[in-house]
Amino acid sequence: MSLKDELQALKSVLNDAASIDFPGDSDFCPNTIRWSEYAAPQPGAVINVATESDVQKTVQWAVQNNVKFLAQTGGHGWTTTWNIGESDVIINLRRMNNVSVNPKEGYAVIEGGALVQEVIEAAYGEKVHVVVGNCNSVGACGAMLGGGFSRLQANYSMSIDNIVSLRLVTATGDIITVSPTQNSELLWCLKGAGHNFGIVTSAVVNAFPEINNGMHWESTMIFLPDHIEEITQTINDLDMGEGMSIHYAFTGLPPFGFPAVVVELWYAGTPAAARQAFAPFFDLRPIHQESSPVPYNKINAVLDRGQYKGGFKPTWSVALEKLDPTAARDLWKHFLQFRLRHPSSKNSVVMFECYAFGKVREVPEASASFPWRNLNFHVCASLFYTDSAIDKHANAWGDKFRQILQEASGMRKNKVYVNYATGDESMEEIYGYDLDRLKRLRDQKAVWDPKGRFSHYHPIL
Numbered sequence: 001m002s003l004k005d006e007l008q009a010l011k012s013v014l015n016d017a018a019s020i021d022f023p024g025d026s027d028f029c030p031n032t033i034r035w036s037e038y039a040a041p042q043p044g045a046v047i048n049v050a051t052e053s054d055v056q057k058t059v060q061w062a063v064q065n066n067v068k069f070l071a072q073t074g075g076h077g078w079t080t081t082w083n084i085g086e087s088d089v090i091i092n093l094r095r096m097n098n099v100s101v102n103p104k105e106g107y108a109v110i111e112g113g114a115l116v117q118e119v120i121e122a123a124y125g126e127k128v129h130v131v132v133g134n135c136n137s138v139g140a141c142g143a144m145l146g147g148g149f150s151r152l153q154a155n156y157s158m159s160i161d162n163i164v165s166l167r168l169v170t171a172t173g174d175i176i177t178v179s180p181t182q183n184s185e186l187l188w189c190l191k192g193a194g195h196n197f198g199i200v201t202s203a204v205v206n207a208f209p210e211i212n213n214g215m216h217w218e219s220t221m222i223f224l225p226d227h228i229e230e231i232t233q234t235i236n237d238l239d240m241g242e243g244m245s246i247h248y249a250f251t252g253l254p255p256f257g258f259p260a261v262v263v264e265l266w267y268a269g270t271p272a273a274a275r276q277a278f279a280p281f282f283d284l285r286p287i288h289q290e291s292s293p294v295p296y297n298k299i300n301a302v303l304d305r306g307q308y309k310g311g312f313k314p315t316w317s318v319a320l321e322k323l324d325p326t327a328a329r330d331l332w333k334h335f336l337q338f339r340l341r342h343p344s345s346k347n348s349v350v351m352f353e354c355y356a357f358g359k360v361r362e363v364p365e366a367s368a369s370f371p372w373r374n375l376n377f378h379v380c381a382s383l384f385y386t387d388s389a390i391d392k393h394a395n396a397w398g399d400k401f402r403q404i405l406q407e408a409s410g411m412r413k414n415k416v417y418v419n420y421a422t423g424d425e426s427m428e429e430i431y432g433y434d435l436d437r438l439k440r441l442r443d444q445k446a447v448w449d450p451k452g453r454f455s456h457y458h459p460i461l
């Protein structure tokens with residue numbers, strides 16, 4: 001029987017709001033297209049589920065028919081470890097995007113298919129903050145399951161540290177609750193390696209009264225490249241306290257993509273407090289600077305430009321304790337070389353993500369499988385292009401990018417945040433070198449997913 005025939009039976013038991021698209025259907029591409037098409041899954045169908053029961057029935061159907069499946073929310077995962085082809089299916093969670101907020105009790109319920117922007121809007125409407133990622137079109141749960149970096153971690157720690165409980169469809173199609181009192185060892189795994197254990201249909205998370213009536217602050221600074229060492233050192237020396245976050249990037253300025261050094265600063269609080277916190281940057285003589293208060297639901301807007309779907313965007317990343325000014329200069333030269341050789345890659349970016357980790361380190365290390373609370377910087381490079389002939393040059397460039405950072409770091413072992421990993425790293429590089437942590441992850445994998453149904457995203461082997 002063909003995949004199409006097998007899916008007819010499934011369709012008849014799903015909610016009326018669910019649908020199934022096949023290649024050639026008008027909705028197939030919009031429902032499968034990813035942020036990066038580099039090494040992307042090429043499924044034979046996409047099942048647009050509408051309810052938790054749909055997710056359960058779909059997983060049970062897939063297991064029964066031995067069909068491989070992959071849950072998808074924002075489609076922003078860029079790993080090369082996908083293993084989905086034309087006889088396999090995508091379970092698209094986007095129709096499960098409800099977010100309800102209870103400001104009095106201080107929690108929010110996020111459905112598994114909600115995007116970051118949808119969570120922020122719902123929280124903003126109720127005058128609370130919920131810790132979700134910094135990019136509007138990323139899946140809130142997709143980001144959370146790896147740790148969940150966010151500007152708000154400066155005040156409340158990462159997304160995983162704000163989980164109250166999760167509803168999960170397991171590899172056998174059972175629906176379970178995971179919380180500190182129910183399946184707690186599994187909860188520990190889901191907090192950092194969560195893409196490997198099931199499909200989260202909803203998450204109950206903390207909600208906090210909004211800071212400064214929801215008015216935060218942001219600043220965009222553009223520098224000449226001769227400031228690279230100074231900027232890098234300033235970031236290294238800065239005490240990243242509550243409210244503070246920085247993106248320092250080598251990127252192309254619109255509309256022509258002229259290579260530039262851009263620093264984005266964000267602060268949760270008043271402009272006066274922000275200027276004090278970031279004072280050293282105002283002394284660095286940017287050639288352009290604009291700062292303003294911004295309502296929290298618009299805080300991510302400045303990053304929207306890099307979130308369009310389609311095209312190839314292979315990405316590499318290294319996690320670091322410190323930034324190295326000389327390595328930053330070398331990366332700038334490396335970035336320019338690629339841009340000169342491949343002018344169409346004008347939207348490419350090298351991004352130094354600098355978040356505050358003080359609150360993250362207040363949370364006990366043992367509470368989650370996330371391994372990198374001690375690291376401060378996550379440097380990512382994404383090359384944007386549309387011609388696959390560039391792939392081999394891009395891959396060589398990416399290897400060199402990591403080598404520059406690793407050699408300068410003085411750290412003997414490479415480390416990478418799971419949500420930023422390329423796909424060619426070892427388990428240790430992604431989930432940590434601690435043997436006990438790896439054993440616990442493998443043990444729970446054997447309990448909950450012995451057949452490896454959830455093994456498409458940096459698998460636990």
Ligand SMILES: Cc1cc2nc3c(=O)[nH]c(=O)nc-3n(C[C@H](O)[C@H](O)[C@H](O)COP(=O)(O)OP(=O)(O)OC[C@H]3O[C@@H](n4cnc5c(N)ncnc54)[C@H](O)[C@@H]3O)c2cc1C
Pocket residue numbers: 035070071072073074075076077078093112113133134135137138139140141142143144145146147148149150194195198199200201306307419420456457
């Ligand atoms: C432009 C951009 C900005 C980003 N910004 C941030 C950021 O601010 N903070 C941060 O921490 N990360 C960030 N990331 C990384 C991001 O967290 C990961 O790429 C994440 O995996 C994306 O989730 P998604 O749902 O959008 O992608 P998808 O590709 O749909 O999913 C990625 C993985 O998560 C799984 N998944 C998705 N939803 C669920 C669910 N409900 N239950 C179980 N598994 C699920 C999928 O099966 C897949 O394995 C960013 C990535 C990009 C491309």
